Amino acid sequence: MGVLRARCALRWGSPWRRSFTEANLAGTTLAFLVVMSIHYPKSFFKLLSAGFLLAVLPLVIGLLIDTVAIGRLATQSQRAVYDAARVSHATRELSETASSLERAAQQSVVLHDAALWDSYRVLHERFVAAGAQLHALPLETPMQAELDALLEREQQLHAALLEAGMQAPLAVELAKRHADIADSAHQLLGRSSGAIDREVESLRSLAEQTESRVKAQLFMLLPFSIFVVAGFTYLLAKPIAQLEQGIRDLGERRFDARIEVSGPDDLEQLGRQLDWLRLRLVQLEEQKSRFLRHISHELKTPLTALREGSDLLAEEVAGPLCAQQREIVRILRQNSLDLQRLIESLLRHGEAEFQQVPLKLQPLKPREIIAGVVEKQKLAMVARDVKLQLQLDDFVMCTDGERFRIVFDNLLSNAIKFSPDGGTVSVSVRKTGSQALLEVGDEGPGVAAAEREHLFDPFYQGQAMAGGVVKGSGLGLSIAMEHVLTLGGQIDVGIGRGQFTVKLPLNL
Structure with a gap:
C-alpha cells in the first residue's frame, strides 16, 4: 500500500x-x-x-x-x-x-x-x-x-x-x-x-x-x-623529542652538536634559545679552562719558593736543627710535594671532568690510607693543639685508593678547621655487612639546619668560622661528595656537632 x-x-x-x-x-x-x-x-x-x-x-x-x-x-x-x-x-x-x-x-x-x-x-x-x-x-x-x-x-x-x-x-x-x-x-x-x-x-x-x-x-x-x-x-612528538635530546645533550656536556627544532614557531624559538644556551655554556667552559690554566701557573711560582725554602731548611743551610724542627721541615717538604703534584694534575686535567677518569678498584686496607693522611695533617693538628682519637678496624675492601684518600683528606681537614683549639677529632672506620663505614667527627658548632641543603655545593661556605691561617675555598666537601658518589656510596651529615658518615661498598 x-x-x-x-x-x-x-x-x-x-x-x-x-x-x-x-x-x-x-x-x-x-x-x-x-x-x-x-x-x-x-x-x-x-x-x-x-x-x-x-x-x-x-x-x-x-x-x-x-x-x-x-x-x-x-x-x-x-x-x-x-x-x-x-x-x-x-x-x-x-x-x-x-x-x-x-x-x-x-x-x-x-x-x-x-x-x-x-x-x-x-x-x-x-x-x-x-x-x-x-x-x-x-x-x-x-x-x-x-x-x-x-x-x-x-x-x-x-x-x-x-x-x-x-x-x-x-x-x-x-x-x-x-x-x-x-x-x-x-x-x-x-x-x-x-x-x-x-x-x-x-x-x-x-x-x-x-x-x-x-x-x-x-x-x-x-x-x-x-x-x-x-x-x-608524529608532528607533535618530533619537536618535543628534539627539545628533549637538546636538553639531554646540555646535561651530558655534549656541546658540539647544534640544537635545531623543526616545528611550530614557538617551539623553534625555544630551540634557538637552547642553542644560545649551548653556546653560552661553551664560552663558560672555555673561561673555566683558561682560569684553571692561569691559576695553576700562578700557584707554581710561590710553590717553587716554598719548595726551595723547605729544601734549604732540610739541608741545615741556615744552621743545625733539633729533632722537632726536622719533623716540621719534613712535613712542610712532603706537603709542598703533594701540592706540586696536585697543581700539575690540575694543569693536565683542567678541561676534563673527574667522572670521565675510570675507576681503579684494587684491594686495600682503609686504616693504612687513613694513617697516611693523618701523618700529612699532623702539622695542622699540632698548630691548633687538636687531639686525634682513632678507632680503625683491620679489614680489606676493594675500592679506588686515590679517591678514598681524597675523601678522607677533605673530611679530616674540614674537621680540623672547625674544631676549637684544644679540641678532639674522632675518626673511625669499620665494616658493617657489605659496607665500609667511615665516620669523622669534631667538637665544632656543626652544620646549621638552613645550610644542610647547600653544604655540598661547590664554593659554598657556611656561617661558622673556621680556624687556621688559610681560608677554605668551599670545594672540599663538594669534591668529597663527587668521589663518594663515583665510588657508589653515600655521605650523610650528623645533627649537632660536626659529624660526617661515609658508606662505601666493600666490592668483595
Missing part, C-alpha cells in the same frame, strides 16, 4: 548522502595532507587544535548524518504507524457499514418497512462518507482502484434500488446483491491488514539497513581518525 509513499524520498543510503560523506572524508584527508606537507602552524597550540579538529571532525559529521537519518527514519515510522492506524480504522468502518447496509436493504424490501428503508438510506450515506474518508488516505494503487470500483458498484446498486422502490419485485434481487458489496468490503479490510504487515516488515528492513550503514560508516571513519591522530602525534 502507499502508507509509506514518502519513506523512499530520503533514505539513509541515498546517493547524495553517500556523496556528501565521501566528500567530507576527501576534504578532511586533503586538509591533513596539506598540514603534513606544507608547514607547521605558528604555535604549538594551533597545531594541537588542528590535530584535534581533523581527528574529531569526521566523527562529528558522521554522527550528525546518522542522527539526521535516524531522526527521519523515526519520523517516517511514526507517520507510517499513524497512517496505518487510520487506514485500518477507515476500512473497518467501511466493512461494518457495508454489512449493516446489506441487512437494512434486505429487511426493508422483505418487510416493506418504511423505517428500515429510511435506515438503509442513512447507512448508504454513511458508507459513502466512509469510502470518501478511506479514499483520502495514502493507499496502494491496487487497493485504491479496488475501493473506487467498490464505491461505484454500491452507488449504481443504490440508485437502481431507489428507482425500483422497496415494494417492486426487482427490489429483492437488488437487495441480495448488497452481499457482494459487503464481501468486497471485507476483502478490502483483509488487504489493508496485509499491507500493514508488509509496511512493518519494510520498516524493519529499512532499520536494519540504517544500522548496517551506520556500522559501515563507523568502521570507515575510525581508521581514518586513527590515521589522523597518528600523523599529528
